Amino acid sequence: MSQFKSVALIGTGRVAHQLGAALKENNVGIASVFGRNAKEAEVLAAKLNTQVIADLSSVIHADLILLTVSDDAVAEVSAQLNPNNSGLVAHTSGAVPLQAIDEKNRRAVFYPLQSFSMDKQIVWENVPFCLEAESDKDLNGLGQLAERLSERIFILSSEQRKSLHLAAVFANNFANLMFELSEELLEKAEIDRSILHPLILETANKILMQPAGISQTGPAARGDRKTIATHRELLGNDNSYRVIYDLLTNEIYDRAHEQKL
Amino acid sequence: MSQFKSVALIGTGRVAHQLGAALKENNVGIASVFGRNAKEAEVLAAKLNTQVIADLSSVIHADLILLTVSDDAVAEVSAQLNPNNSGLVAHTSGAVPLQAIDEKNRRAVFYPLQSFSMDKQIVWENVPFCLEAESDKDLNGLGQLAERLSERIFILSSEQRKSLHLAAVFANNFANLMFELSEELLEKAEIDRSILHPLILETANKILMQPAGISQTGPAARGDRKTIATHRELLGNDNSYRVIYDLLTNEIYDRAHEQKL
Numbered sequence: 162m163s164q165f166k167s168v169a170l171i172g173t174g175r176v177a178h179q180l181g182a183a184l185k186e187n188n189v190g191i192a193s194v195f196g197r198n199a200k201e202a203e204v205l206a207a208k209l210n211t212q213v214i215a216d217l218s219s220v221i222h223a224d225l226i227l228l229t230v231s232d233d234a235v236a237e238v239s240a241q242l243n244p245n246n247s248g249l250v251a252h253t254s255g256a257v258p259l260q261a262i263d264e265k266n267r268r269a270v271f272y273p274l275q276s277f278s279m280d281k282q283i284v285w286e287n288v289p290f291c292l293e294a295e296s297d298k299d300l301n302g303l304g305q306l307a308e309r310l311s312e313r314i315f316i317l318s319s320e321q322r323k324s325l326h327l328a329a330v331f332a333n334n335f336a337n338l339m340f341e342l343s344e345e346l347l348e349k350a351e352i353d354r355s356i357l358h359p360l361i362l363e364t365a366n367k368i369l370m371q372p373a374g375i376s377q378t379g380p381a382a383r384g385d386r387k388t389i390a391t392h393r394e395l396l397g398n399d400n401s402y403r404v405i406y407d408l409l410t411n412e413i414y415d416r417a418h419e420q421k422l
Numbered sequence: 423m424s425q426f427k428s429v430a431l432i433g434t435g436r437v438a439h440q441l442g443a444a445l446k447e448n449n450v451g452i453a454s455v456f457g458r459n460a461k462e463a464e465v466l467a468a469k470l471n472t473q474v475i476a477d478l479s480s481v482i483h484a485d486l487i488l489l490t491v492s493d494d495a496v497a498e499v500s501a502q503l504n505p506n507n508s509g510l511v512a513h514t515s516g517a518v519p520l521q522a523i524d525e526k527n528r529r530a531v532f533y534p535l536q537s538f539s540m541d542k543q544i545v546w547e548n549v550p551f552c553l554e555a556e557s558d559k560d561l562n563g564l565g566q567l568a569e570r571l572s573e574r575i576f577i578l579s580s581e582q583r584k585s586l587h588l589a590a591v592f593a594n595n596f597a598n599l600m601f602e603l604s605e606e607l608l609e610k611a612e613i614d615r616s617i618l619h620p621l622i623l624e625t626a627n628k629i630l631m632q633p634a635g636i637s638q639t640g641p642a643a644r645g646d647r648k649t650i651a652t653h654r655e656l657l658g659n660d661n662s663y664r665v666i667y668d669l670l671t672n673e674i675y676d677r678a679h680e681q682k683l
Contacts, residue, residue: 232649256641256649274617276624276639281631287620315617324611325618327653332604332618333625334640335670336597340625341634341677343593350585356535356576357586357593358630359548363537364594364601365626369619370542373602378537379595380517388493388517392588401673408669409596412662416602 163305164298167192169214169223169248171238173201175277176253177229181209183285187309192223217241221248225306227271228252228262239263249299255326258319259293269294271303272322273311276333289313291322342402374416381413424566425559428453430475430484430509432499434462436538437514438490442470444546448570453484478502482509486567488532489513489523500524510560516587519580520554530555532564533583534572537594550574552583603663635677642674 168189170177173196185191191211196202199213206213214221218241226248230238235252240263242250250262251269262268270293275283290307292314294300300316307314317325340361344354367376380388389410396403429450431438434457446452452472457463460474467474475482479502487509491499496513501524503511511527513520516535523529531554536544551568553575555561561577568575578586601622605615628637641649650671657664 232646256652275621276628276637284620289617289620291617313617313620315613317613321611321613323652323656324607325613326649327656328604328607328611328613328618329621330640330642330653330667331600331607332622334638334642334674335666336600336622337625337628337634337638338670338674339592339597339600340629341638343589344629344633344635346585346589346592350582350589352576352578352582352586352589354633356550356552356574357589359545359550359574360536360590361593361597361626361629364598365622367537367598368601368605368622372605372615373598374605376537377595377598377602379591381591381595385493388587391517391584392591395584395588401676405596405669405673406591408666409599412666413595413599415662 163309164302165225165249165306166190167223167225169193169195169221169226170205170209170229171195171217171226172229173198173205174229174231176273177205177227178208179277179283180227180229180253180273181205183283183310185209189306189309193221195221218243220245223248225271225303226250232257235261236263239266242266249294249302251294251303255291255322255329258323259295260319267295267299269299269303270319270322271307274325274329285310286312289315291315291317291325293317293319293322342405346402377413377417379413381410382417384414384418424570425563426486426510426567427451428484428486430454430456430482430487431466431470431490432456432478432487433490434459434466435490435492436540437534438466438488439469439540440538440544441488441490441514441534442466444544444571446470450567450570454482456482479504481506484509486532486564487511493518496522497524500527503527510555510563512555512564516552516583516590519584520556521580528556528560530560530564531580531583532568535586535590546571547573550576552576552578552586554578554580554583603666607663638674638678640674642671643678645675645679 169192170181191209193212193214194202194206195214202213220243232254235257244265249269250266251271259270272291274289288311290311292303347354430453452470454473454475455463455467456475463474481504493515496518505526512530512532533552535550549572551572553564608615
């Protein structure tokens with residue numbers, strides 16, 4: 162049983178909605194909700210069947226105070242918290258170091274690594290939780306709390322989490338940009354974008370089997386200069402598709418032919 | 423019932439193995455196998471319980487002759503086929519126009535859009551088949567044949583297929599490169615690469631719900647310059663991670679802020 166039996170939520174965005182609902186479902190008490198926008202705080206509090214606190218400087222009666230605010234607000238919001246709070250103060254961000262939380266608090270990080278939407282159902286048991294705390298006791302408590310939701314718990318330093326966040330930008334934002342560019346190329350050729358969905362799902366599923374580098378295929382990996390020339394001609398010059406195509410094709414080519422940049 | 427009741431396979435690679443097995447399972451006769459490497463041809467013929475033909479210039483007794491050879495070999499191999507073949511000659515490549523098949527043949531394209539491995543089981547019903555032929559009769563016949571394997575049939579011109587192949591490079595090879603770079607960043611930070619797998623699967627699954635551009639998130643889409651600066655510092659200068667990071671970050675930023683390049 163975790164030492165954290167009650168949680169106060171600061172912030173009313175997607176993480177507060179999704180994480181709040183998941184904690185409540187797993188019998189963790191939601192002690193209160195705070196949001197700068199009073200109406201949004203009321204909506205979230207009603208959903209979680211809890212109370213709104215009107216002022217950050219109130220003493221918050223909770224074992225764990227979760228800062229689900231924007232990265233930039235972690236320092237400022239945590240500085241406004243009442244120093245008589247007995248709860249652990251944890252932010253939920255990938256990009257923010259533990260030390261960004263004002264030092265008058267007992268500090269920690271409780272970061273669920275997933276892309277959250279307001280409405281889409283989260284399969285929590287697969288969501289990696291990345292934890293950090295200033296004491297082993299708090300770290301253990303957070304671990305026990307995270308285990309209620311997920312099977313995948315990672316203890317990472319702020320430095321490691323920074324690298325993880327950067328890696329997630331490549332794996333999520335940049336890969337998604339590649340999907341976006343491919344959909345636009347299909348649209349120009351009047352082909353339904355769904356035609357690539359099985360290939361995209363297969364590309365993602367393959368990383369469960371083996372490292373991505375081993376799965377690489379295509380004209381650049383093969384060194385198929387004729388197909389690359391055809392692609393370049395089709396793309397034309399002086400546009401972002403072409404610049405991206407050339408850079409990534411060269412990178413894959415160099416890797417496959419072991420002449421790393 | 424398709425007019426194509428028997429198929430001859432030219433080539434002994436992954437497509438020949440996977441497509442040959444799938445056709446056989448769906449009660450299409452595999453009339454013969456030809457491969458430049460006699461031993462590999464014997465292996466495939468044994469697997470498909472059929473005969474090897476020793477010479478491309480033999481008359482091939484099959485309704486459909488499938489060229490599963492490399493892109494560059496389509497022209498040469500099709501020129502060597504006996505002109506008395508009565509079968510339709512179709513290649514299985516995304517990047518090669520129909521016209522690359524020597525014009526003495528009745529020509530077509532039978533292109534399954536998927537990334538094939540030698541061993542991994544293919545879920546054929548989801549694989550898009552892209553068809554092209556010189557007559558409606560052959561196109562209909564290929565459609566009926568493809569419908570035995572898949573629910574997703576597309577009739578595309580050689581020009582459209584060229585665009586599709588290019589789009590697939592972005593969606594598959596380039597996205598996979600992003601996964602590879604992310605795994606390397608994790609390795610440097612001593613974090614298990616599996617930590618990003620749920621996020622990667624979620625990123626891929628989201629494209630089933632809505633176009634990728636709508637799903638875009640992260641520091642570039644938000645215009646979060648502070649996080650971008652942190653990432654750049656972490657990557658350092660003068661390396662391919664950094665060059666790729668800057669180019670793709672700028673592209674996402676420009677798109678989100680409607681100042682397209």
